[in-house]
Amino acid sequence: AAPKKEFKLAWTIYVGWMPWQYAAETGIVKKWADKYGIKIDVVQVNDYVESINQYTAGGFDALTVTNMDALSTPAVGGVDTTALIVGDFSNGNDAVILKNKGKLADIKGQKVNLVEFSVSHYLLARALSSVGMKEKDVKVVNTSDADMAGAWKTKDVTSVVTWNPIVEEVMIDKAARKVFDSSQIPGEIIDLTVANTETLKDNPDFGKALAGIWYETLALVVSQSPEGKAAREAMGKASGTDLAGFEAQLAATKLFDQPAAASAFTKGAEIGATMDKVRRFLFEHKLLGNDAKSVDVVGIELADGKVLGDKKNVKFRFTDTYMSAAAAGKL
Amino acid sequence: MRMINRHPPKGLVLLLALLPFFLVFLTYVTASAIRLADNPADKLLPALSSIADAIDRMAFTVNARTDDILMLVDTLASLERLAISLAISITLAIVAGLAIGLLPYPRALFSTFVDTFSMVPPLAVLPILFITVGLGEAAKITLITIGITPPLIRDVAMRTADIPRQQLVKAQTLGASTWTLTLRVVLPQVLPRLIDSLRLQIGPAWLFLIAAEAIAAEAGLGYRIFLVRRYLAMDVILPYVAWITLLAFMMDFGLRILQRRAFPWFADARASA
Amino acid sequence: MRMINRHPPKGLVLLLALLPFFLVFLTYVTASAIRLADNPADKLLPALSSIADAIDRMAFTVNARTDDILMLVDTLASLERLAISLAISITLAIVAGLAIGLLPYPRALFSTFVDTFSMVPPLAVLPILFITVGLGEAAKITLITIGITPPLIRDVAMRTADIPRQQLVKAQTLGASTWTLTLRVVLPQVLPRLIDSLRLQIGPAWLFLIAAEAIAAEAGLGYRIFLVRRYLAMDVILPYVAWITLLAFMMDFGLRILQRRAFPWFADARASA
Amino acid sequence: MSLIEVCNVWKEYGDTVVLEQLNLSIEQRAFVALVGPSGCGKTTFLKMLLSEELPSRGVIKLAGEDLSAEPTADRGVVFQKYSVFPHLTVLGNVMVGAELQSQSSAGKLFGRMFGDERQTALGQAHELIAAVGLSKAEDKYPAQLSGGMQQRLALAQALMARPKVLLLDEPFGALDPGIRADIHVLMRKLWNDRTLTIVMVTHDLSEAFRLATRVIAFDRRRNEPSDGGRYGATITRDLEIWPKREPTALDAFKSGRDDPQPLSDELRDDPAKTGMGP
Amino acid sequence: MSLIEVCNVWKEYGDTVVLEQLNLSIEQRAFVALVGPSGCGKTTFLKMLLSEELPSRGVIKLAGEDLSAEPTADRGVVFQKYSVFPHLTVLGNVMVGAELQSQSSAGKLFGRMFGDERQTALGQAHELIAAVGLSKAEDKYPAQLSGGMQQRLALAQALMARPKVLLLDEPFGALDPGIRADIHVLMRKLWNDRTLTIVMVTHDLSEAFRLATRVIAFDRRRNEPSDGGRYGATITRDLEIWPKREPTALDAFKSGRDDPQPLSDELRDDPAKTGMGP
């Protein structure tokens, strides 16, 4: 692909990705794009799955996505994808919730409502294995996230696995008991900003601009100054809640507001172990392709250059290049 | 010669009818080939062979994990939901439609209400639907029913009101009560027209079925489509869409046949009206 | 006296028409009170006062952040999408419908294709649609258009074919070409009937609009409903649904008026047919 | 005592007076033809006789009693159109005239007859169908019949219910002249053979004079456009036909055509059977 | 030379022969009435004259030339129903007969006329509308007219296009007898005043003999049901009316009614105007 000047990033409403919206609205995006002489279009997509599909089909150059979905759809779909910003990991934002039952083990035999093949599904699998159960011990019912809060109110639904803000919404109910959440598997559900590897290779400025925008905005998000508060309030409103609601969600998120920390996490050893668990989960659910013979069909390159799986078919890469540059102030 | 008088020769008619399908097919194959040349793992427009594989996997291979044929299970689940909701809708439409079309009191009571109700977008009030009927089969059936019953009622009421006043007077002069008049004069004339309305609602019924199955389900054609959409498995989605289209087409065809067989008088009567 | 002959007195008619609405209202208020007594924070059936607050917030307060009134912005965005898609659909329906209904060659080419195409559930092919036309306004407009155009085309084609053969022959004996015949004889007779078909498609058009806005939009009535649905904010959803219903009702009403005003001959001609 | 008594009847729609001050008595077995310009209220008058409309003032009595407030089986009717049921065969259309009246539980619940009751009715139906010359078409649906055949069917259907009075609103208005002549013969025959009192509205004067025992004309006496509907029509002429027609005088009656054809199963208006010569 | 020549024409639908071996020539200014039993192929014959159907064998010539393969403006037509356009007023319906033929660019592009062209046509239209007695109804739509007025309008519309031949398929079949008589007078007047050749199908023999200069009867010569449609109808009679009717002989013509009324703007079939006395 030839160098180009105009780029599109798709984002969806989620606490860890709201900074993109704020950055676009307040001109931070334009500032950095101008600096590198490019144009970046930040597009909100309501439907998360659709945003991934669009990116996979080539409609976008960059995308906000979780580590698992980045592997299952674009990477498996042959779109070489690089995670250039590790934004945060879920630290309680995703949870298994039971109705009137206090122990995770009580889930046995129940119908569990969740978005099938999503990080919720993964969280359930991890939760079950923590108490020695298998997926066969429950019955998974695919339920759309938009309807999860309403679904919880019905008699038929006794357990759900979902993410924020729906978790908060469900927990308002007196009968709701959180029996497992992502803080028990820290660092495994990672929210990324990814870009098409080829585009990135030909246009490193695009990556630099994204990193620049991201960390300038995050500084505001975590700031205790009035500007910071105003920013959080705006992001809360835009995601359909208020300041308090937004801050509650932030609290359950391990946000890497410092590029150095993000870079360190990316280079760390845990991420390799996490990705291995994730790809095994996907393989078991036939999400690495129907004819995948082993977990190794798709290669995952880690920040240190090590590759999980097929070295000749690397489609998903972690890199600390841009985060490190941000940390070093070289953007 | 004027275009209006220029008729294609017999042999050409079938060919012409097939031409647009062929062009769509060709466009697909070409576009797919182009994308696949660029990225062999592309999922958006899979090659025909991948689609064939997917069909084989979904429709002709017993699924190891669940021990059944997925497409069969999905089809049966969806058709059952459709059948139940259509049965309920038809019953409601006949009862309410006849009452509104025929009897002044029910008409005064319900006609504005039904007209208004038919404008409410059902998808927007799903949460209320959930607390009323739960999340199970009942919710799906209710959604489809709510979606298609109001237009059916309106149609039946309109068709009932269309029956010439003279026939109702005539029946009364023959000694009919409101009940026997409904049973012997009005209902038999409304039924074949109900089939017309029903044919128009087949499309919406499928639409609501898919929407309902997208919300919460464990099987069904719409469920599968939305599930595999998560990882852009167009090789599954496309055959499912084709299959749904075929099913809808067959239902339409079946209704047309039913109308002809069950109401032999109707075609002539309509033509001479 | 037979039920069929028993008419409500004039004064009662309006009262009877309002009764079901009042009952629904009463049911809501009661159910809401019961739920709120149980859990004052319940969001599913908010009290009327909460709804009034939400209406005030959404419809009468300038949003500080964006400096506009949310409900107004949403309404304008949605209506614009609807208007554009309706304009496109009507144009397509007239062109394709007249061609299929009137001219043997286009009929042979397209009628089966349109029939088949109208059975494809548009919601199921959303991914393809979005990828073909992108996620912008075009996608939403295309979804609505794809959803309502095929039935419109079928209807126009049917209405065109219904024009008595004698009229077409007559026009030819008066010297009409295919084009002037279409313009002066067929089109003016099809237009008022197109309004009838259009009225039937208003419901589906809203449905597709909401579905499209649920996937990608930054404003719009359907967008807002889906956005706040995650938080189960029924105090916003309910007024929005009522507003959509009212808008749809007004569109229906407007079309009826238009039909009467623009085609003064139509009511009589239909009654005497 | 007259069969029908119309005493000082007015009919108004809002401010418009359609009919004013009608006084009329009709004897048993009369064949009354009602003529008058279009819009003068003939149909309105017939509707009042049917109880489909109520008089604004005045009363109508049938056999000495006030008319019931809604249509009943003592008054049969044939309209110009829509008199037969399109979803029933010829036999079904005639049978329904008995079935809807049946007081058996099957009749009340389903509007159908079973067993002996049905057999008796079937016999009568076959007879009536034969009388109107439709025996060969018993299994056909109305849409398969010509206009004339449909009107004959409507007559048979109305007669099946054994009404005291038969009301006809331009029953033959849409028929071709030749076919009309045939049906006139039939009309007279039916009137002759059964104890029937007939009130028939027609636009066609010659039809009125050819068939009826009495011709009544409605018209507005004052007809200034400036009246704006403040005055209605009323009876302007009332002629007894001379020589007086009696029910038994059938043989003396000649159809209006030069070569009246005998009434047979094969009337001219059967689309399948028609033959003609100049 | 005759205006219309029908040479050995056959018409078959699949295996069914509808018409066989027709030979006929019709002179300029003839008024031909076509009679025959229902289903014998009268309408089919008219359709061939219109080029709506093509003969299976044989040729039809108009003014010495083979008929064009589709309907054209040299042959006008009035059907029993659906002859006028419901969405146009009386004036619009007549004007359209000129507008659709206009060779100006507005005419070809929009089927409309402007300026002088329009004024000339308007004059002719008013004249024709007056000729058929509809002047007072110029702004009404067909649904507001009675059946008789609609057929008169259809005549005016057809004449506006100045056809060489006027083809009528049971044009008055659905009208009441009194109204029919009036329109017969009009028909003869139009035929008399304009250079018209008329071919009219009718079911009504008296109408045929009253109006036409020549009556042609179609019938099947062999009529065994066992033939199963292997034989079609053909011309069985061809009568010149005697005394010979000439276009100028109008004064000698009397309508079929006892009191022929003068043709005026206010014909009997105007629903708004009707007045009658016995």
Ligand SMILES: Nc1ncnc2c1ncn2[C@@H]1O[C@H](COP(=O)(O)OP(=O)(O)OP(=O)(O)O)[C@@H](O)[C@H]1O
């Ligand atoms: N429901 C109604 N409301 C107001 N006016 C009515 C109503 N029904 C009839 N009329 C008026 O009453 C008058 C008489 O109508 P009616 O149909 O009885 O006339 P008619 O003599 O049967 O005419 P025709 O010979 O055309 O059948 C007409 O002017 C008509 O407009």
Ligand SMILES: Nc1ncnc2c1ncn2[C@@H]1O[C@H](COP(=O)(O)OP(=O)(O)OP(=O)(O)O)[C@@H](O)[C@H]1O
């Ligand atoms: N398109 C067609 N295909 C097959 N048969 C046809 C077709 N059109 C007409 N016929 C047959 O041709 C015969 C003549 O029909 P046509 O309508 O010409 O009769 P007609 O003399 O005008 O009858 P009527 O007096 O009832 O109008 C009929 O038997 C009819 O069934």
Ligand SMILES: [Mg+2]
């Ligand atoms: Mg009348």
Ligand SMILES: [Mg+2]
């Ligand atoms: Mg004919």
